[in-house]
Amino acid sequence: MPTSATPLSALSADDLAARLTTVRAAYDELKSRGLTLDLTRGKPGADQLDLANALLSLPTSYRDRSGADVRNYGGLEGLVEMREIFADLLGVDVANVVAGGSSSLTMMHQVLTAMLLKGGPDSPRPWSEEPVVKFVCAVPGYDRHFTMLAELGIEMITVPMTPDGPDAAAVRALVADDPSVKGMWIVPTYSNPTGAVCSTEVAAELMAMPTAAPDFRILWDNAYAVHHLTEQETKSADALGLAAASGHPNRPIMFASTSKITFAGAGVAALAASPENKAWYLQRLNFAAIGPDKVNHLRHVEFFGDADGVRAHMRKHRELLAPKFAAVEEALSTRLAGLGIAEWTVPTGGYFVNLDVLDGTASRVVQLAKEAGIVLTPAGSAYPHGKDPADRNLRLAPSFPALDEVRTAMAGVAVCVELAALESLTRG
Structure with missing residues (x-):
C-alpha cells in the first residue's frame, strides 16, 4: 500500500x-x-557461498612458498602468504599480522580473557584484579560484542554511534578520569548495524585522546573492510598508524576474517597489532596452540592469489x-x-x-x-x-x-x- x-x-x-x-x-x-x-x-x-566452492578442491600442494610442509605443527603466526593478503587488505605491515583459525570472534575473546587473566604489556595488573572493568560501546552496535563482554563480567557504558563513527567527545569524557574504563569496540567500516564509517578524523581523536587507564584498548573489528555494496570502495582509517603517531601504539588491536568472503564457517581470521601487542598475543597463544590450520591458509592463498584476488x-x-x-x-x-x-x-x-x-x-x-x-x-x-x-x-x-x-x-x-x-x- x-x-x-x-x-x-x-x-x-x-x-x-x-x-x-x-x-x-x-x-x-x-x-x-x-x-x-x-x-x-x-x-x-x-x-x-557457491562463489568459493573451488576451495573444496584446494590446496593442490602441501608446501608453502618456503617449502615448509603445512600439514605439520608450527608457524604460530600463520602462513606468511596469508598474512600478506590480510596486510594488504587492512593497510598494515605484514610484520604486524597474525593469521589464525576460522573465527575473529575467537581471537577477540582470547584477547579479552588474556587481559583479564594476565593484563597487557602496559597493564599495572591483570584486569581481573581491578575492582571493576568497563567498556565503551557505541550504540546501536554489534550484539556479539556486547554478549561477550556480559559473559566476561565487563560492564558496558554506551555512547551514540554517528555517521562518522562513535561520538568521540562522549568517549573522551568517559575515559579521561575513570581508570576502570579499559577499552571500547569499534566496527570502523560499514558498522553493524548502521553501516557508519569511522572517519580518519574520529579515528585519530580516539587514538590520541588521554585515558586514565594506561592499558586502554580499542578493539578495532574490521569485519566488513572489503564488503562494499557500491563501486565506491571506502577505505578504513589507518588505526595502527594513527595510534603510533599519537604515542599510543598499543591502543588498537585490529581483527578481520574471510568469514563473509569465502565459507562463513571455514574461513581464516586475522589479528593486527603493534609489535609489543603482537608479541604479547603470541606469548599467550603459545600455551593454547602449536599452530593454526595452515592447510586452510594455503587453500585460501591458492584460491585468491593475492589481495587483488580478494577484491x-x-x-x-x-x-x-x-x-x-x-x-x-x-x-x-x-x-x-x-x-x-x-x-x-x-x-x-x-x-x-x-x-x-x-x-x-x-x-x-x-x-x-x-x-x-x-x-x-x-x-x-x-x-x-x-x-x-x-x-x-x-x-x-x-x-x-x-x-x-x-x-x-x-x-x-x-x-x-x-x-x-x-x-x-x-x-x-
Whole structure:
C-alpha cells in the first residue's frame, strides 16, 4: 500500500482510526499467506557461498612458498602468504599480522580473557584484579560484542554511534578520569548495524585522546573492510598508524576474517597489532596452540592469489547483495516515507540496515512480524543486554534470503511498522 505524504501524527483521530482499519486488513492478508521468512542474522546466502566452492578442491600442494610442509605443527603466526593478503587488505605491515583459525570472534575473546587473566604489556595488573572493568560501546552496535563482554563480567557504558563513527567527545569524557574504563569496540567500516564509517578524523581523536587507564584498548573489528555494496570502495582509517603517531601504539588491536568472503564457517581470521601487542598475543597463544590450520591458509592463498584476488571476489558478492539491499530501501521508501514513523540507513557496504521505528513500538513490530511468519532479530539486540531504552531500534539482515523473499519480507515488515505505530497513536 503506497504511503500518504502526511505524517501520521498530523492526522485527525477519525483519519487515524480509518487508516488503522485499512492497515489491519492488510496485516490480516499478510498473515493469511503462511509465510516462513527470516531476516535475523547476517549470514551469506547459498549463492554467495557457491562463489568459493573451488576451495573444496584446494590446496593442490602441501608446501608453502618456503617449502615448509603445512600439514605439520608450527608457524604460530600463520602462513606468511596469508598474512600478506590480510596486510594488504587492512593497510598494515605484514610484520604486524597474525593469521589464525576460522573465527575473529575467537581471537577477540582470547584477547579479552588474556587481559583479564594476565593484563597487557602496559597493564599495572591483570584486569581481573581491578575492582571493576568497563567498556565503551557505541550504540546501536554489534550484539556479539556486547554478549561477550556480559559473559566476561565487563560492564558496558554506551555512547551514540554517528555517521562518522562513535561520538568521540562522549568517549573522551568517559575515559579521561575513570581508570576502570579499559577499552571500547569499534566496527570502523560499514558498522553493524548502521553501516557508519569511522572517519580518519574520529579515528585519530580516539587514538590520541588521554585515558586514565594506561592499558586502554580499542578493539578495532574490521569485519566488513572489503564488503562494499557500491563501486565506491571506502577505505578504513589507518588505526595502527594513527595510534603510533599519537604515542599510543598499543591502543588498537585490529581483527578481520574471510568469514563473509569465502565459507562463513571455514574461513581464516586475522589479528593486527603493534609489535609489543603482537608479541604479547603470541606469548599467550603459545600455551593454547602449536599452530593454526595452515592447510586452510594455503587453500585460501591458492584460491585468491593475492589481495587483488580478494577484491575481485568481493565484486561478485556485491552483484548478489546489492539488489537485496536495494529491495529493502525500495520497500521502506515506498511504504513508510513521509509517515514520520520510521528512519532507516542506506548503507554503502556491510550486511545490515538499521531501522528506527516509532518510540515504544519496536518490540511490537517484532511480535507482529513473527505472527505473520517473518522472523526479525529481537528488538534492542543492538544494545547492551538487549535493552534499547526507547524500544525503537531494529536490525534488518537481508543477505541470507533469496531476493524475492527479501521483497516479500520487507513489504510485510513495512505493514507491521505502520500497524504498530497506528496502534500506539490511537491509544494515545
